[in-house]
Amino acid sequence: MLTVHHLGKSQSERIVWLCEELEIPYDLKCYTRDAKTILAPPEYKALHPIGAAPVITDGELLLAESGAVVEYITARYGQGRLRPDPGDADFAPFLYWFHFANGTLQAAMGRVMILNRLNLPDDNPVLGAMRRRLDLAFASVETRCGEADYLAGDALTTADIMTVFSLTTMRYFLPYDLTPFPNIRAYLARIGARPAYQRAMAKGDPGMKLLLS
Structure with missing residues (x-):
């Protein structure tokens, strides 16, 4: 049985959402962050040497890294869904945005989050850059x-599943005003209307306000 080990308010929400979009059977185990440190609890850190979310188990397999997990589940259980074929005109945009999610967007947010915690002056050149x-x-x-x-075209793909966390839940850790971005807000409204997304967030992070605007 595929088991998704979900840490609340983390990138592992991508995996819960993916499973709901694919409508595949899976076991969901939820873990709560430490109230003081806001970090993963010891039992979650013990799952994998890196101690970060997401983590899945599938039989004897233990796998981390959200991009790898998304690709694994899509390849093994997706039956061609949520990913354009290589000959499709949307394939190159799909690849770009799939990798942009963690290669550029999430990485940039993480760097700014850490730099903000150093209480650097606003004119610090590294912070500014x-x-x-x-x-x-x-x-x-x-x-x-x-x-x-x-992101890849007219249909939802795993590029969207990889990206939406950074536009939404990540803003609990690094607030970012979406007022200047009407297209992103309209995009998030479409995401928020998807039944699979609603089910995933209700199962993985019940009671959490969804930052869709």
């Missing part, structure tokens, strides 16, 4: 969301 890079990442998503309903 990282904030500008983050602004450019959001601007890129805004442009793309004005071109198509979903």
Whole structure:
């Protein structure tokens, strides 16, 4: 049985959502962050040497890293869903946005989050450069969301599943105002209306306000 080990308010929400979109059987085990440190509890850290979310088990397999987990589940259980074929015109955009999610957007948010915690002055050149890079990442998503309903084109793919966490739940850790981005807000409204997304968030993070605007 595929088991998703979900840490609350973390990138593992991607995996719960993926399973709901694919409508595949899975066991969901939820873990709560430590109230003081806001970090994963010891029992979650013990699952994998890195101690970070997400983690899945599937029989004897133990796998971490959200991109790897998403690709594994899609390949093993997806039956061709949520991923364009290589000959499809949307394939290259799909690849770009799938890797942009953690390669650029989430990475930029993580760097700015850490730099903010150092209480650097606003005129610090490194902080300024990282904030500008983050602004450019959001601007890129805004442009793309004005071109198509979903990041790879007209249909939801795992590129969206990889990206939405950074636009929503990650803003609990790094607040970011979406007011200047009407296309992103319209995109998130489409995501929020999806029954699979609603089910995933209700199962994985019940009671959490969804930052869809």
